[in-house]
Amino acid sequence: MRDLYQEQLTGLADALADMCGQAALAMEHATRALLDADLQLAEQVIADDVRIDDLRVAAEEKAFGLLALQAPVATDLRVVISAIHGAGDIERMGDLALHVAQAARRRHPQSVLPDEVVPYFTEMGKIATALARKAGDVIRSRDVETAATLEADDDAMDDLHRHLFSVLMGPNWSHGVGPAVDITLLGRFYERYADHAVTVSRRVVYVVTGRMPGPLTV
Template structure:
């Protein structure tokens, strides 16, 4: 019985890890759609968001079944509760990738980004995808060191996000209000995506240590 129960807990972690892979793929495609004005990639992200939602539902159903049938305690209870919250974080990452893809579709065939800011978004996309993939591995392994490192790795995303405002506030900005609004919103989407990945790291810290790090606003 205990082996079967442990398999259920491991299966729950696997579902969340799969979700991380889904939202990493979504952001990777959405970023390419944004940079290359690729309508097909944008549509793939938009249509694929339903799969992320379905996977979240599966994770929550499994977690609630464990709560109802197994009455977990201590570490096991932390795993199940964190899985419910973590599924929400990952789904929100998928929603943010969706918003990026929708921006690319809305402006197609025109590019969304002026050339001088495109490299910033290429790097923000790379960081976001990397964080999501690391989160998937961290959920599988419950690696405390990797979990605590997530916040440090997010610093690069925050630096890029802040630097975008420097570019936009420059008096020589030649592209007008519309592109500035798009860039501001898109930068926020990437920054929040990374914040949710950091939140997943904090939940792993909670599972392993029993203590939740300080709150992160996402």
């Protein structure tokens, strides 16, 4: 029975890590759709969002089943509670990738992004995707030191987000209010996506140490 219980806990962690992989793929594809004005890829991201929603439901059902049938304590209880919260964070990451894809679809066949902001979103997309994949690795490994590195990645995202505003507010911006609003919202989507990935990693630190950290340091 104990072996089965541990297998169930491992399966719960694997389910969350798989969600991270799906969220990473969603943001990778949504970013490509945004950069290339690729309507077909944007539609794919939008259609596939239900998969992440379904994974959340399945993960929560596993977690609540463990609470009801196994009455976990100590570290095991932290695993289950963190999984319930983490599933919500990861689903939100998928929703934010969905919003990026919807922006690309809404402006098609025109590109949402003027040329001067394309490098920002190229890099933000890479960072966001890497954060989601790293969060999945942290869930599987429970590696606190790797969890801490997500903070530095998130700092890089925050820096890009701030610099993006310097372009929008600068004297050379010539694209008007509409595109500025679109870009402001898109930048926020990427920033929040990164924040949720960091929160997932913090929950892993809580599982291992029993303490929910503030900003993580290696």
